[in-house]
Amino acid sequence: MDKITRDRGFQCSSYKDKCLRRRIAVRIRARGVSGCAEYSGMLDSDPREYERLMRSLTVNVTKFFRNWETYSAIDQKVVPALMERDEREIRVWSAGCSSGEEPYSIGILMDRHSRANGGERLESISIVGTDIDTDCLGEAERAVYAESALRDTPADLREHYFPKIAELRTMLPEVRRLVTFEVRDLLHFQPPFEDAHLIVCRNVIIYLERAAQDALFAHFHKTLAPGGFLVLGKVETLLGESRGLFSPVNARERIFRKM
Ligand SMILES: C[S@@+](CC[C@H](N)C(=O)[O-])C[C@H]1O[C@@H](n2cnc3c(N)ncnc32)[C@H](O)[C@@H]1O
8 A cells, every 4th residue: 555655645544444345455466476476576577557556545436427416416406596696607616526527416406407497507607527547538428429328327318418439438528618627636735716506426435534524525615605515416425513514405315505
């Protein structure tokens, strides 16, 4: 673990030890080496194996509209409230966005809502997806996806927003232009902007140790504008002192609002 932190700046100590060890063990088995010492040497001599290990440690699994019920709650409770805000810019941060499916899904909901209401707010939407994994962000910027990435996407949204070109689905330019991507390590606490109106952070915090989770929740609270929303989704929730910083909007889907 020390080696990975030294070589790659990946803060292993903030992640759950058991998860990291399990994933390293899987790579050791996959490469058929005898143990940690031999595998460590392999990482030095084979940069592609190092990349594979890092991908495995950061867990990049994602999908458009992953857990539709959460997106449905965002669509009903969060998007209308954001659009009604009396601000020039509506700032959304998808933290740990992997290959872009999450920020684009939010972009689709905001585009649809805005167009249904005259389209005036479209110019004010700014969504930033951040991740530690530069390869994933490259895929996000290309915005070309296999059909499997759309398995949870309702058919009407799929057909409207993802034109099919040579068996692949391309994100419609109208939504692409709402979303930008930046490389950021969440544990460095550098938000893409101050005063976010919505932060979505799903399936990331679960891999972190409790102290890192607490620090991240405090950081999200600081980054949100008054009344801003935090969406954690089904898997994660606020713990300890952070519960006093937010009020629940939808307890089941873990949607909160800054108090
Ligand atoms: C399982 S994916 C979740 C993607 C998306 N949020 C979703 O729920 O579908 C976790 C993502 O968090 C990113 N991640 C893990 N640790 C990170 C860190 N310290 N800073 C930024 N991103 C991180 C990983 O690279 C990965 O893309």
